[in-house]
Every structure is written in structure tokens, then in C-alpha cells.
Amino acid sequence: QQQVKQSPQSLIVQKGGIPIINCAYENTAFDYFPWYQQFPGKGPALLIAIRPDVSEKKEGRFTISFNKSAKQFSLHIMDSQPGDSATYFCAASKGNYQLIWGAGTKLIIKP
């Protein structure tokens, strides 16, 4: 019940395309759903986060879509750029503490 399942494991998209990364969770007590971006040799950095009272949140080119009934959330990157190439992690928690992480998606944006 504590798992967060993330897919796909890897993704290659042409520049300008819209990569979509999906996550599913099991614990209905979770109320905080962040996405982290990690570049090679760096630690994960918070990208965008959502709480279950909204179905969508947008920050710049990054959008989280949240489906509470399906217990799923996804990250969309609009107008993707080669600089967006990184590993993306979804996570979930109750109260932004003790995050339960997905396994990560390695995203490559081809120029």
C-alpha cells in the first residue's frame, strides 16, 4: 500500500514534443505529490508539486495532472527542450514527510 509505481522507465522524445510520465499510488491517505528532476551528478531537485484538492497545476512548461479517483498523477512537459533531459521522479506522502518515491524515468529530448 506504500508503493508508487512510475512509468515508463525511459523515454525518448523529439525536441518540441510533449513527454508524459505517469505515476500511480495506493495509499489514499497521501496528500502531497511532488515531481523531482535530477541531472547527472546532481541530487534530485523539486520541480513541481500538487495536492489532491486540484486536478491540474502548471508551472511554466511543466504541468501535473491529478486524478484522485484513479489514484494517478502525471507530468507533462510542453515544448520540450534538450535541456530537459534528466531523470524524473514522482513521489507521494502524507504531509510532505517521508516521501514514497517512484523508480524514476530517464528522459532524453533529441534535438
Next chain:
Amino acid sequence: EAGVTQFPSHSVIEKGQTVTLRCDPISGHDNLYWYRRVMGKEIKFLLHFVKESKQDESGMPNNRFLAERTGGTYSTLKVQPAELEDSGVYFCASSQNRGTEAFFGQGTRLTVV
């Protein structure tokens, strides 16, 4: 302002040896966390310090792992004796308050051979 720094960035040791990882959090951050990512899998919580006190060590895998945070500043994570399954990337993160954004270090890649 300096971010979270971890030392070393990479360590290769033989099974049975001891390794100590160090984390320097952002100055003024009372909360310090250790996480681990085993090859290609999810990042897992290991433990949480508030100042020098262990608030939650429910994620520590076994008693071969010992974390300390003397004086509430930097923290060390010792693995003794190391086993092959301990290989992975160990991340440290710090935050001002519990529940606020945690900032991660670059990680220490531990390889046990």
C-alpha cells in the same frame, strides 16, 4: 549560499570493509534526511534527524548502518561491515522545517565489490 554537500562523491570498497559517508546540510537547517537509491530502483528513506536527535530511523535497513549528527551540524552514515547489497547512491537532504522543501546533495555513489 552553499547547498547540501556530500563526501565522498564516489567510494569503492570491498565487502566486509567499513565506509563513512558525510553530509553537510545547508546552514540553519535543523532537519537532515538520508535516502538511498539502489541501482535503477526507487529512492528510499533511511532516517531523519532534527538537530542532533534521530526523529525517525524506520528506514534503516539493519544494524550495520549507523548514522550520527553530533552537535546538530554535519551528519555521518557509517556502514560496517559493508555487504554487496549496500551498493547504491546515498543522498542527504536538509530542510528548515519538517514538511517544507528539502534540498538534496549530489549523492555518494557507493560500490561494494
